[in-house]
Amino acid sequence: MPSDQTLPPQQQDTRPGREGPMDPKPQERRPEYRGSGKLEGKVAIVTGGDSGIGRSVAVLFAREGADVAIVYLEEDEDAEETRRFVEQEGRRCLALRGDLGEPGFCSEVVRRTVDEFGRLDVLVNNAAEQHPQQNFEDVTPEQWEQTFRTNIHAYFYMAHAALPHLGEGGAIVNTTSVTAYKGNPMLVDYSSTKGAIVAFTRSLSMALAERGIRVNAVAPGPIWTPLIPSTFPPEKVAEFGANVPMKRPGQPDEVAPCYVFLASGDSSYISGQTLHPNGGTVVNG
Template sequence: MAGQAAQHQSVQPGHESAMHPEPDFAPFYPGSGRLEGKIVIITGGDSGIGRAVSVLFAREGARIVVVYLDEHDDAERTRRLVEAEGSEALLIAGDVGDPEFCGAVAERTIAKFGRIDILINNAAEQHVREDLAALDANAMKAVFETNIYSCFHMVQAVIDHLDSGARIINTASIVAYRGHPQLVDYAMTKGAIVALTRSLAARFADKGILVNAVAPGPIWTPLIPASFSADKVAKFGTDTPLGRPGQPNEVAPAYLLLACKDGRYMTGQTIHVDGGDFPSS
């Protein structure tokens, strides 16, 4: 697998269309109908892990609601990829840190498809913090609003529409377990996602609603060139035991396991897809 070139993007959460090489998002296998008829909301579904999950779930028979900030080029391509799988995608642009927008996502999904079966909280931003003393409180608050408040707001928005058998899947991170010296506020939010996952799993178990998480390691997504300097991007992921970053389509199957009947006896769990980076649990 070819390494990524040195590159940098100046805007979060980044554009997949500007990356070189492009992340691998295509599913590895033909679909088998494991999500036939399901309606799935994916925040951050336009690119990276979100795009790979959108395409894989579409191949398995789901219809997809792609929630994204303002990366219209990436979102439109994801729509085309979903449609190429014989499915349908509804694109909704806006800020998931706004609880009113999260409510509108649920309302538009019900209006379009009549139900909600799976919620994937995947939207995130991260920023390198070299000087914690200079970290502005509003800047840190913005990361929390995008990464963790949005998860709670989306759960609030959809919970009354979820029936027994529904799934909530949150995107955590390896940094929730091992920390990161330059991504302190990002790591804080990812740790909170693990705690939220376990708490919601306990709260909703008697309703038959399963809540789990996926904790990716270094995955080649738009967040990487949008966060790090070009020279660090060129070396990204090479310090893992497997010697390379992961690709979005290597993470997406973990979400499928948690979303389909294969994962029906799993709740409150976190699946680590990290190239053998072995975080402490």
């Protein structure tokens, strides 16, 4: 491959993307990662848990002893694969299909999770969408509202529904992005939502500190997930991740341990903070 090529050129015609056509497949199960009971007996909800970072988080949570409810839009095959991986770790998995931009569905997710598992300890807000545009003028009001609906409104809806079930020691982990700190001229609406997630994380962490509930975030850099070939043209995919110091895209299983840390007691004195698995890019915040 040319020196600046990190992946085979490819593109998917439908959004959200699917893992099946991806070449190579994302690495999500991290065979060398050994669980040590960090989440034993816990129950977690992971939105966008059908593939990519969400799938890897669900698998590692299960390896640490948690039962997991994954939430996805319509990618049934990917969700079934995630469920199979979680069950291979010896834990239970509930797969819930629907639109997180609807507050009623978010309430249903929490209700069905508690009905199924009897409790809720960890909420991972991870689902997102992006729609690159070369020119800012091409970002329509409808696109702007849709991106905010999925990427930040849903985080509010899920946190609002989950809070009555989260007790002392509970944790919320939100997925933001390096674009919240660097910006991206092709992703103005997406980057704006990711900045909102940082502020949401910091503010909610202060609101919930006295209740013993911690709220943190993870800001991934370029990670190889279905979001990439389903939103960028082949030539962009071919160079994905080449512009970071490590000169490559990251894999979902290189990000998921951040979520394990922030969901577990290992981070008991950390709230309102953001971890940055981004291939070596130095950002403030």
